[in-house]
Amino acid sequence: MSNSLRAAAAFVGAAVTCLGEAPGLSSEDIAVQASFQALTEAGLTTQDVDAVFGALPGNCSPLSGLLLAEIMGIKPKFTDNSRTGGSTFLSHTLMAAMAIKEGLCDTALIFYGSNQRSASGKLVSAVQSFPYEADYKPLFPITSYALAASRHMHEYGTTREQLAHVAVSARKWAQMNPDAFMRDPLTVDDVLSSRMVSSPLSVRDCCLITDGGAALVMVSAERAKDLPKKPVYLLGGAAATWHMNILAMPDLAQTAAAESGARAMKMAGVSNSDIDVVELYDAFTINTIMFLEDLGFVKKGEGGAFVESGAIAPGGSLPVNTNGGGLSCVHPGMYGMFTLVEAIQQLRGECGERQIEGAEIALAHGNGGVLSSQITNILGTEAVL
Amino acid sequence: MKQANDLVFSSPGPDKIYQEYLDKGELRIQYCDSCSKHIFYPRILCTHCGSRNLSWVKPSGNATVYAVSVVNRRSEKGGPYNVVLVDLDEGPRMMSKVVGIDHEALSIGMKVKARLDSSGDKPLVVFDQV
16 A cells, blocks of 8 residues: 555646746746646646645745635645745645545646745745754854755765765756756866855855746646646655754754655655656755765765766766756755756656656655755656556 | 643743743753653753653753854954854754854864853853863
């Protein structure tokens, strides 16, 4: 029974929109635009949707599911705008699959839209300051990630150069993605010489601050066969949370991705060597290294050497963040959706110059808070059912 | 009904008690009388065993730096400052800062000791190198 959700539901629409800068649009506008694109490619309209999932940035309505449904004239039977940070949407896919499988709804729309760059130029977050940390003025969220990076460097000898290779690899992928926001050449020296923000993380160790939106449409696996797009199935999904604030993280060099990844892969019936393409939530360069380790792609402590070897760059042994990631493609505050859309587009073979030949199984991994919420989804094509 | 009432927590809450100790010049953390472990930050239930049998004890103040970041604040705004996580000898981890030390000299594994800095608007737990 533990595998009963495996391939119960499929993605039949997946779209990104307004990547980079979208002046004049509200976050809601961007989410609606993305929803329209995803529904249209699925051969559906707003009037087919009977379940709404999603989120908007922290300065928008927390009841964003109700709001977006109203804006689009949808009367959902099931609404979920719960949030776990940037990982939120990888939980929504799991909830949508459960609701579809149990017959609570037929057509689920998952949305995100953010105008944070045009509106404020800063990260817009729902996280409130925590009194047992705030007195010491950590920058949110970078100092929390910097503390984790300091610990990883201390325990495993990870270097700033190795962190820089994560940013450089992401940029090389972005250069093959016409929609990516940052496509100029980037070298390890550029990263190392960029302004230090909260040591050991510099500006170029940090994700972008952009506008952007994305949307997904999910239906039952059976119904997906009759819709125009090549279906991509949700094979597995799992979440794990061990802390909220960085002071409560049990081991700063080890994330709960170790748990979410293992459970998601078990549900999907796959192992690391089966996975063709990997989309990780790279809010900071240290994330990619820790998630590669904790998800089991490399041994603990070997992530730094792995990325330094060029393994995750174009032409390497493991394609990681093929859209350019949050570091170089897009990061409108909650990046999780973009891991899913890139995974789906890779499995549909739509990625042009950056397409991974023969990609049949993808892993998308979401992170929320300060390495707090870890949620893994495994996606696959009909060929692997 | 009597049993249900026994389960109701009575005020003041743990944050307030912690702050009252600080205001009196004392750092106190909680100790679980059920599982014999210390916890920080202050809570109603023990995070190790779920018990409510928590009492307030005085930690030794001895600690080890667990993680370090130096925030590169611009000089016109006061210049760089450090943010650390320290592990108290009793077990719990706190966020704090190490005072009176060059940022280059500050390192993970360094032994430090807590004290209360009362120079600001409210007492702040900081650490000195030992």
